[in-house]
Amino acid sequence: VNHESEQISVLGKDAQRVSAEYLRDVAHTKRFLERWTMDPSFRDRYTEDPAAAIGSLGLVLTAEQLDPLLSYSLATEITERLAAGEQDACPESVKRYRAFINEKKRHRAVTRNSGEPSDPRLAAWRARQVERCRGELGPSRAEAIVHAPVTFELSKGCTVGCWFCGVAAPDFDHNLEYTEENARLWTGVLEAVRDVVGEPASQGFLYWATDPLDNPDYESYLAEFHRVFGRCPQTTTAIAHKDVERTRRLLDLGASLGSFVDRFSIISLKFLDIVHEAFTPEEMLRVECVAQNRESSDKHLKSNSGRARQFANGKRASELAGEQTSSTIACVSGFLFNMVERSVKLITPCNSSDRWPLGYWIVDEGTFDTAEELRALLEKIIANNCRRYLGVDDTVRLRNDVRISVEDDRVLATSLGIATTLGPLPDAQDVARWLGEGALTVEQIATLREERSGVSPVETMVLLDQLFVRGLTNEEPAEPPASATPAPRGRARKVSVTLQSTR
Ligand code: SF4
Secondary structure (H helix, E strand, C coil): CCHHHHCCCCCCCCHHHCCHHHHHHHHHHHHHHHHHHHCHHHHHHHHHCHHHHHHHCCCCCCHHHHHHHCCHHHHHHHHHHHHCCCCCCCCHHHHHHHHHHHHHHHHHHHHHHCCCCCCHHHHHHHHHHHHHHHHHHCHHHHHCCCCEEEEEECEECECCCCCCCCCCCCECCEECCCCHHHHHHHHHHHHHHHHHHCHHHHHCECCCCCCHHHCCCHHHHHHHHHHHHCCCCCCEECCCCCCHHHHHHHHHHHHHCCCCCEEEEECCHHHHHHHHHHCCCCCCCCEEEEECCHHHCCCCCECCCHHHHHHCCCCCHHHECCCCCCCCCCCEEEEEEECCCCEEEEEEECCCCCCCCCCEEEEEEEECCCHHHHHHHHHHHHHHHCCCCCCCCCECCECCCCEEEEECCEEEEECCCCEEEECCCCCHHHHHHHHHHCCCEHHHHHHHHHHHHCCCHHHHHHHHHHHHHCCCECCCCCCCCHHHCCCCCCCCCCCCCCCCCCC
């Protein structure tokens, strides 16, 4: 990416200063790639007659501007030439599009880093979960997880009923209507969350196993969240096509409140046609299209998590990530609220399994009636579950996916994503054996090391604390609660929305 493009933000608050030509280059390239990714018949048309295919989308681009984005080898060559200072290695529009993608990656990293809760116990717990996920899920999947500190469901269930739903959303039941009473509760809940989690809770969003647009009052909740936190949450919806004028107003509202990115989940080609017809490429510059339609599955495998797990051995198996790949769509290490049930869970992503089919651990949970009760409940959950330090009486047990080995005088703790080296140690074989067995406490290991090898207990404490801080010790809840298992579904209801106050 050339230096000039790298400095330009097309998504942040400086976007108005970017020239129309620059924005058009990015927006049109993005529109082309959406069609290319999700529509195989378009790929065929482009191969036969690139100019006609581009023209059919109404885009002001040429094949020379697009081909560098379609071929891995060409893209690699361009990267190398740009790194060597060859500024004419590719068209300007390609540099601009690459800068746009880099801006989004930087934003994701900023989001993850600014989600650290103010409470030191919760912050330490979350930091360990970030480390654990890197090892358990592998670096590339972990890189995509922002570990948001909070998320809120404003409905019970989801009307969309995707077969692949990674969090196994139950059938739609009802919404939390924005009545005066519920609005008061909402404000109280947000303020309690701000007090306990701190300003980083502003990195939260307002959906989980729900579609935000199922709730006709979603925009009111969004605006109040912005008033309390000064930040507009990202919206992700699979029903943007249902009422395009509402969607347009929501996009305008999000843009006016400074939302960086919103997302449309594209679950069929027909939906893609509708949103491409309804919104110009420039209007959708801020909107990521998530390819979920069947035709794109050769490039975008779905996570083998939640409801999708039921199809892992069936005719849709080829659309799912294989056993050798880690699977989860969870992106929260913090509190998941359901405002209809007035419930809260402390959750964190994990590799989906029969034990944790939803792709996240439920560490603790509870219900509340008022904002005051919620405040006390959050404090209790943190106090009971979010440790800052390893205690001397704690048994040192590593995660089940961590393998221990010895290389010369070093101990290696290896998982899918990371190898952590301990040492050099005078007693590497002993330490490896005790860690592998997972039966001794911190104090017992410290005493044994001092007796056998003359290692000071303080050194041992520091060594074991490294394992704890890096998320290598086992913090998995002993028993998954009933809510960690997807509820059986009936047929997805066809009703769009039933308004009903819960209390
Ligand atoms: S993937 Fe999203 S839209 Fe689809 S059923 Fe699950 S929550 Fe609803």
